[in-house]
Amino acid sequence: MRNSRIAGVGHYVPERVVTNKDLEKLMDTTDEWIRERTGIVERRYFVEGTDTTANMGARAAEKALEMANLQAEDLDMIVFATLSPDYVFPGSGVLLQRELGIKEIPALDVRNQCSGFIYALSVADQFIKTGMYNNVLVVGSEIHSSGLDFSTRGRGVSVIFGDGAGAVVLTPSQSSESGILSTHLHADGEFAEELAVLDPGSNKQERLTHEMIDEGTIFPHMNGNMVFKHAVTRFPEVIEEALHKNGYKPADIDMLIPHQANLRITSYIQQKMGLPVDKVMSNIHKYGNTTAASVPIALSEAMEEGRIKEGDLVCLAAFGSGFTWASALIRW
Numbered sequence: 001m002r003n004s005r006i007a008g009v010g011h012y013v014p015e016r017v018v019t020n021k022d023l024e025k026l027m028d029t030t031d032e033w034i035r036e037r038t039g040i041v042e043r044r045y046f047v048e049g050t051d052t053t054a055n056m057g058a059r060a061a062e063k064a065l066e067m068a069n070l071q072a073e074d075l076d077m078i079v080f081a082t083l084s085p086d087y088v089f090p091g092s093g094v095l096l097q098r099e100l101g102i103k104e105i106p107a108l109d110v111r112n113q114c115s116g117f118i119y120a121l122s123v124a125d126q127f128i129k130t131g132m133y134n135n136v137l138v139v140g141s142e143i144h145s146s147g148l149d150f151s152t153r154g155r156g157v158s159v160i161f162g163d164g165a166g167a168v169v170l171t172p173s174q175s176s177e178s179g180i181l182s183t184h185l186h187a188d189g190e191f192a193e194e195l196a197v198l199d200p201g202s203n204k205q206e207r208l209t210h211e212m213i214d215e216g217t218i219f220p221h222m223n224g225n226m227v228f229k230h231a232v233t234r235f236p237e238v239i240e241e242a243l244h245k246n247g248y249k250p251a252d253i254d255m256l257i258p259h260q261a262n263l264r265i266t267s268y269i270q271q272k273m274g275l276p277v278d279k280v281m282s283n284i285h286k287y288g289n290t291t292a293a294s295v296p297i298a299l300s301e302a303m304e305e306g307r308i309k310e311g312d313l314v315c316l317a318a319f320g321s322g323f324t325w326a327s328a329l330i331r332w
């Protein structure tokens, strides 16, 4: 079976910058608290009428296609990861397809939150490995800001999340020693409600009620301490799994791109894996946690900054709601 490789990467973030100081005006929080606990300094919020989950994904996809030297018509499939689709249904994949003007190719939405991009990458990788498709677009795009509780009640969650999009184009690799070497996906539904938006859900006779709005169950709920504890265990575990599978050690990693959940989590992983700071990508200070978009945005910025070169061993890793966690090891 042939490997797939990332032939192009791109990202798009909305223009509107929202600083911690801006959030101080909306809720009882401080710039200092947010920086110390999360490493976040600012994030981007979408501009209504300009940005949508689908069209931000399309802007990122156009850049990825350009880098891959491909046209939208060359794509065989779209895999779109998001927890914040434009509509309840249909998914954002078909909207992105429409935006790019490519008809009839399949468009699949993946809902695995912070691990969504690596899950989507793994799906695309399988289609290329089996020879079914050649060029697959993988997108992670999110708009959180229209679904956050900006009162003090929601401060533990709302300061963390931001909006943005990233995309890659996967194509077949010429060599079995390069490209995506392996992907590793995991889930544990035991903790499904520890990081979740519960309403409006289909399991209630009345999907949306005034009580849901008043009680705030329409907003994300997060057991921050529990998420933190699981994240610092699962991240190193799933990175080690990818390295072990391919006969590598942590020191062989040239660039680790972790999902940008929290700077303290990233620092913990970096120390636990014994990696120098410059081999671990971090841009959470600029964008906060953009869930499915965070890995491709970070990958795209690492490329722009010249921090990944041909032949490098690149590891992607994520953990998030579900709980789900995942990794991908890539010989660039």
Ligand SMILES: CC(C)(COP(=O)(O)OP(=O)(O)OC[C@H]1O[C@@H](n2cnc3c(N)ncnc32)[C@H](O)[C@@H]1OP(=O)(O)O)[C@@H](O)C(=O)NCCC(=O)NCCS
Binding pocket: 028, 029, 030, 033, 034, 037, 038, 114, 155, 156, 157, 159, 222, 223, 224, 225, 227, 228, 231, 261, 262, 265, 289, 319, 320, 321
């Ligand atoms: C959310 C997180 C930053 C909170 O940090 P923490 O050190 O665990 O803080 P706690 O939740 O224990 O809260 C400590 C205090 O700060 C308060 N607080 C919470 N959010 C606040 C905010 N934005 N500003 C000021 N105070 C805040 C709490 O109310 C609490 O006050 P209390 O002690 O009076 O009850 C941390 O748990 C975390 O990063 N978890 C992982 C989150 C994550 O990565 N999620 C995405 C996964 S993909």
